[in-house]
Amino acid sequence: MKAALFDTIGKPLVIGDVEDPKPQRGQILLKVCRCGICGSDLHMTAEEVFGVRKGDVLGHEFSGEILEIGGDGGGLKVGDQVSVAPIRGCGSCASCLRGEPAWCEKMTLIGGGYAQYAAVEAHQCRRLPWGISAADGALAEPLAVGLHGLTQSGMKPGDTVLVVGAGAIGLAVAFWARRQGARKVVLADLTDLQAERAMNLGATGFVISDEEVASKVATAFDGAPDIVFECVGRPGMIDHCISLVRPRGKVVVLGLCTAPDHMDSFRAISKEVTIIMSVFFNMHEFANSIDALDSGRFAPQNLISDRVGLKDMPEAFEALRKRTTQCKVLVDPFAE
Numbered sequence: 561m562k563a564a565l566f567d568t569i570g571k572p573l574v575i576g577d578v579e580d581p582k583p584q585r586g587q588i589l590l591k592v593c594r595c596g597i598c599g600s601d602l603h604m605t606a607e608e609v610f611g612v613r614k615g616d617v618l619g620h621e622f623s624g625e626i627l628e629i630g631g632d633g634g635g636l637k638v639g640d641q642v643s644v645a646p647i648r649g650c651g652s653c654a655s656c657l658r659g660e661p662a663w664c665e666k667m668t669l670i671g672g673g674y675a676q677y678a679a680v681e682a683h684q685c686r687r688l689p690w691g692i693s694a695a696d697g698a699l700a701e702p703l704a705v706g707l708h709g710l711t712q713s714g715m716k717p718g719d720t721v722l723v724v725g726a727g728a729i730g731l732a733v734a735f736w737a738r739r740q741g742a743r744k745v746v747l748a749d750l751t752d753l754q755a756e757r758a759m760n761l762g763a764t765g766f767v768i769s770d771e772e773v774a775s776k777v778a779t780a781f782d783g784a785p786d787i788v789f790e791c792v793g794r795p796g797m798i799d800h801c802i803s804l805v806r807p808r809g810k811v812v813v814l815g816l817c818t819a820p821d822h823m824d825s826f827r828a829i830s831k832e833v834t835i836i837m838s839v840f841f842n843m844h845e846f847a848n849s850i851d852a853l854d855s856g857r858f859a860p861q862n863l864i865s866d867r868v869g870l871k872d873m874p875e876a877f878e879a880l881r882k883r884t885t886q887c888k889v890l891v892d893p894f895a896e
């Protein structure tokens with residue numbers, strides 16, 4: 561099969577031929593329909609800390625059709641279309657049975673989606689209901705990450721929400737916040753490249769982050785927001801969010817910052833800010849995200865900006881390192 565292979569740090573991915581995966585017992589073989597390009601993949605191919613090796617196939621936001629089942633398949637059958645949760649637990653411990661493989665002692669994060677076929681554990685898969693296409697199913701993972709952040713925040717209907725960072729995760733948080741009854745949902749970003757997409761996903765406002773951002777936020781909220789979501793992941797961003805939230809408000813951190821960060825704890829304690837960390841998602845949130853793909857007006861499909869075949873994928877991958885109007889790029893391994 562064809563796959564996009566990691567070469568070295570700082571070099572584009574290379575399209576190559578590799579052996580087709582063989583499903584072990586308990587696994588299923590998928591024909592990959594779509595795989596989303598994630599910010600974390602860009603990180604993993606740019607920084608040594610992640611230990612990606614030459615020849616590895618990344619890609620963890622994927623969906624596809626079942627071609628073969630090793631064992632009983634846990635209720636899945638050949639021909640089913642599924643989304644794959646990239647968090648692989650043992651499938652049988654208390655965490656896994658609660659639907660929280662992220663907290664399984666044997667948890668691993670899988671890739672393999674930037675290829676034509678992938679073998680995954682049956683318990684990582686959720687069947688797509690009638691009316692939801694496999695092409696959209698690749699959005700379940702980033703949507704679930706956003707939903708987990710919203711759940712962690714304890715947001716109540718009527719709350720006001722600021723989302724800092726209008727990447728796919730920030731936009732997913734805005735989508736859920738509006739859907740779950742936030743009174744105002746405003747995004748802040750360095751550019752307005754995603755402003756229209758934000759409105760199509762349910763945001764009520766969009767501000768540019770510059771020296772005047774504090775006063776723009778004050779105007780947008782007629783005060784300060786109840787909850788600020790950090791969806792950037794750079795040093796200093798948590799501190800920035802603390803400065804923007806209302807006294808006794810909450811800052812929820814989804815941004816993945818791999819460098820040591822600092823914050824003005826005096827400012828945080830003076831406002832009695834609650835800081836909440838959010839990573840991964842559980843399988844209930846994953847299932848909810850699949851169901852949300854059905855929604856009409858603020859369709860999560862608005863996250864999709866491009867579809868590329870494997871041939872053009874390394875170039876598309878590199879292009880995402882720069883500021884762009886692109887958002888979620890989906891790889892279709894069978895497209896020309």
Ligand SMILES: [Zn+2]
Binds near residue numbers: 599621
């Ligand atoms: Zn991802």
Ligand SMILES: [Zn+2]
Binds near residue numbers: 664
């Ligand atoms: Zn487990």
